[in-house]
Amino acid sequence: MGYVVPSVFSMFPDDPATVNEGSGSAAILGSRLVPLDIFKGARLEAFTTFLVKQPFISILHLVAGGKVSTVSPSATAVHPSWRRASHHIVLASGWETNTTFALRNQIRSGLTQVTQSFAALVPGFGAYTNEADIVRILVQKLEREAIDY
Numbered sequence: 001m002g003y004v005v006p007s008v009f010s011m012f013p014d015d016p017a018t019v020n021e022g023s024g025s026a027a028i029l030g031s032r033l034v035p036l037d038i039f040k041g042a043r044l045e046a047f048t049t050f051l052v053k054q055p056f057i058s059i060l061h062l063v064a065g066g067k068v069s070t071v072s073p074s075a076t077a078v079h080p081s082w083r084r085a086s087h088h089i090v091l092a093s094g095w096e097t098n099t100t101f102a103l104r105n106q107i108r109s110g111l112t113q114v115t116q117s118f119a120a121l122v123p124g125f126g127a128y129t130n131e132a133d134i135v136r137i138l139v140q141k142l143e144r145e146a147i148d149y
Helices: 041-053 066-070 080-084 101-121 137-144
Strands: 026-034 057-062 087-095
Touching: 026 080, 026 101, 041 101, 087 101
Parallel strands: none
Antiparallel strands: 026 087, 057 087
């Protein structure tokens, strides 16, 4: 026998209009796809030094292994860097709603600069957001080199 919910609000014990727990905050992310060999030898030392010195939150996502690593070279549904990446590294920051626009712009600019520095550690690899950003240099490079995308 089914159950009829009289209102979506009946599923919550408190009236949402009277609860004052605050809300989420804005976040901004920068990311790079990285190969497995960044975790070996001199590249590992450069990578760990970068992670320790940069001021943002670092999130490391393991994305390789099994069928993920055996994508056909002619596949077109995935950014080419995903085909060679072992990890997706995300750098994150954010601000509260009362943060001034000047400080928000500093945070944005800082994250962009740090993400660009990170890109220098993994030449030839992209970022997840490149899939949607047609003005980025990497996407233009992919088009010029006619890499199967």
